[in-house]
Amino acid sequence: MNQILRLSSHSKKEAKLAEQIQAFGTLLDSFGNAKTLMNPNASRHGRYLELHFNERGRISSAKALTYGLDKTRLNHLTFEERSYHVFYQFLAGATVAERDHFVLEDPSDYALLASSGTYRLPSGPFSDDAIGMSDLRAAMRTLGFKPKHMTSIFSLLxxxxxxxxxxxxxxxASDVPAYVSNAPVLDQVARLLGVAPEELSQVLTNKTNYVRKELYTVILNAQQSSAQRDHLVRDLYAILFQFIVETSNHRLAPSSKDPLPSTQIILLDQAGYQTRGPAGTTSISLTGATPLISAYGQNGFDEFCINFTDELLxxxxxxxxxxxxxGPNVQMVNDGVTLPAIATMDNGAxxxxxxxxxxSERAQRKPGGLLGVLNKACSSYKSGKGGEQRDDDLLQELNSRFGVHNSYVASTSGSAADRTLFGINHYAGQASYDVKQFVEKDVDLLDSAFVTLLRNSSDPFVSKL
Incomplete structure (x- = not known):
């Protein structure tokens, strides 16, 4: 891409735009990439980037669509993996003033980063997080992020x-919610978010639910409060990530009055086929048929989504x-060119x-297949009709509907270890999935209490996110 931008930018305006597009890539790498077992700079989001050119082949604008951000990486990490680069870059490259203002600590002092025990990238180019932070600051300035906005972004991190x-x-007692046992940390988080500690504690130890279109508040125990905290962490980062993408697009994208580009080049970057293999890796493992039960943990809803998009691609x-x-083969055949017959593995099933x-078929207005069954379960859950056995009900419906399908693998063992599992024969191999939390993750409801809390923040940046 850098070579294309260099060749297509000649004027100062075009050169500035090319520099901003490259800076956008730096931002997306910092906020959307992470170290996995197989790749020290793995994309943990989908990226659809359009480069627009005028009739003379000069770069004129660009825009990016991001999707599928891996939010599980914000709560717990697999051994030898890292969360998003930006956390480590900021801790390594923060100024003295920032360290004092934010009371920064070592990466090992943060539960999220310490959950894997891995804090550094392998030796090699771009492995220095402090240098990465310097590059990130420069990229944000290139894209027009104001110093106060940069400070607010770092504060939210x-x-x-x-x-x-x-x-x-x-x-x-059972009718008394859990409480935060380390109040000083609660006070610091509340200060950074611009909210009262009591209000933050209330949101984390109580949950609002919609049941048959009625709003109810549920008292949470310690374990449920931890899950509520994890939910807030995921939502906060996802909102921040989207703000960065939208702000950058505002600088690069064409206006509604601009003519359509004469030419465009599209770059697609998304995670490939995922399945848990030896040592907990979530990268492709072409080892032939595998048992439905894995000794290295089970794939979940996130791997299912990644594998679905990869299957379509x-x-x-x-x-x-x-x-x-x-495609172009149609034009060649119409021109009388005889193309050789090539046998390929058809993953249409x-x-x-x-x-x-x-x-090749137009998808129905309502999804069918596994997605149709999941969509129905999500509708019941949102309306308050889904019970505590929704995971078991979903798996039972999947086995009933698709048990005889060649690409579906139903669990045949009666053991407790695999009673929540089902498998799919993907083009790259068989992958098993744990149906637990499929419905909750697909619905992905933003707790209305989170919205109210953040909207009432005294920090303008947080309240307007």
């Missing part, structure tokens, strides 16, 4: 890290390269299992 350190203790690329009825329609 510290608040997220400190939220992970909050600990809860059960109340004295694989089918799209395969069809457009090898089939004569789509897997696509049909998941979405209820082949990629």
């Amino acid at each position: 510290v608040a997220i890290l400190q939220l992970g350190n909050l600990q809860f203790t059960d109340g004295d 694989h089918s799209y690329v395969q069809r457009n390269i090898f089939e004569d009825t789509v 897997c696509v049909e299992l998941i979405r209820g329609a082949q990629l």
